[in-house]
Amino acid sequence: MTRRTVRIAMNGVTGRMGYRQHLVRSVLSLREQGGLDLGDGSTLWPEPILLGRREHALRAMAERHGIEHWSTDLDTVLADPSVDIYFDSQVTAAREDALKAAIAAGKHIYCEKPTATSLDGALDLARRATAAGIKHGVVQDKLFLPGLLKLKRLIDGGFFGRILSVRGEFGYWVFEGDWQSAQRPSWNYRAEDGGGIVADMFPHWEYLLHELFGRVRTVQALATTHIPQRWDEKGKPYDATADDAAYGVFELDGGAVAQINSSWAVRVNRDELVEFQVDGTHGSAVAGLRECRVQHRSATPKPVWNPDLPAGESFREQWQPVPDNADFGNGFKVQWELFLRHVALDEPWRWDLLAGARGVQLAELGLRSSAEGRRFEVPELTL
Template identity: 85%
Template structure:
């Protein structure tokens, strides 16, 4: 086997997602398994180059994971992009910094892989897709949730015709994010400042766009209500600040084909679910409830006849009437799985559809969701093209 090294500049690895999911659980995990077998006698060996503003933090990460704290660390993004040995630029920075960095990376001829949202507005997101296409570089956007076990099982049901005609999708996502006064918040304070690119609509609607698009059909209209339930929070220094971005959003989406999706997203809700996110899909032939890992079904032939009687207690468990969907295979980390597909796309030119235009659809839905909430009306979602 021949080892082929691919140099990946990773900007934003001092953040939670960039470090845990992309560096440790994806690229370093690939190295631990001996690299990515391309199936043609070559093994692809990812070599991360950690990029950011805090050199000490970057060096500490490099030393912790056996990377070179000098050769594999840089605080000079421009120098990294000018380095001909760098093949791919990855971005997990805050949204406000992403557009400029991606534009520079495309101009430098680097392949692009990025977290979402890809930009702070639709025009900029579409322009990034145009620039990448014109430059002839490969480009991809992280769409991790469709690679999770629960949604992979759900996709298997959709493709197998289990549901018949799909009628509706109902999603519940969220958890309580501590305000930061008496307990430290689990999310950074910029998430709650609109001027810094924060807000749950910008954060989560791009996820809902690709989940709905990939599994059930393109979103054709949106009606949303975004709100700030917790108006004051405390930052990382323990100082109070005004939450200028919404912390909850309630959306109704009409899908291509006629199905209706309703998804609630909240950082001000206490969890009474099996998982932090769950989707219930109802169809003429059956229903399913899927989370991040599990998926349960109830077929038409096994649907009980519930009787509404408020004067008598329920005598059975409604959850117990559902059947668990079997694993039928091994599921790897969703982020790692998509990284592997993108690397194969770059090196082998294998098919790939999760590109910057797909990322722009997520920005579009977030932008229209906020507009819908502000104007109090339903808005159509135009189809994007370059």
């Protein structure tokens, strides 16, 4: 079996998500398994080049994992003709200019979302990449998580009948940083640095709703900052200028209505950090990141409202778990494998920069809806 090397410049891997999910659990995991079997007698061998601003962190990471190449000079790396792919998981505010430079250098693009801080910027990236003739993709990891793959199996199998509604609950308590350290970086709470839960999570909700249930036709949202002061990584207080919670209602093609709450100021009283309840005429399901439970109409109880008596049944116990029936890999790694096959073999791929722009569009309209107290239509995007 022959081995083909693909060199990947990975920018932003000193951050939590870039390091854990993209470098360690995706690219390095592929190397540990001997590369990606392309099915044609060859194996694709990913060779990462670590990029970032902190030289000491890059050096330490490279030594820890036996990675030969790292750099703090983006322009020099992009000028190297042996580099095939540019990957970006930097802070949002830094992503757009770096992607433009990589596109101009003729590199294939794979990046985290949101792809830009504005819809105009996101569409500009998609148009530049298309004109350059490069392959481009955006991380849409939640589509590949076990619980949501089970949910898609139910949809494809016609379990729900006509889907009526989707209710989503996402979030957890992010500590303010004074008496316990925060679980998220401080820039997430500064609008001037590209922070905010709408900018972060509405792109996720766009692709999930779009792929599972139908295109988002309208959006109405309320975004707010529940906790106005936080403490940064050095223990210094700062004003939180970005929204930390958002409450959105989305009308979908086909008539279903989705309602999704997103919050970094909520304490968890559910089985997983994110859950979606889908109700249809023939059945309902509750899906999280890993698990999925169902209740068919033939097994639906008949509750009767009586506030004078305690509930005489456990409603949660009346739901049935959906079996795995498959081996589910890490969602980030699975999408990496698909993108690498797209680059190497030109296999089909639909999660491109235009799809990423739809997420930016929904976030932008959600913030506008909150600011103006209005519901907005979501126009279809074209290049």
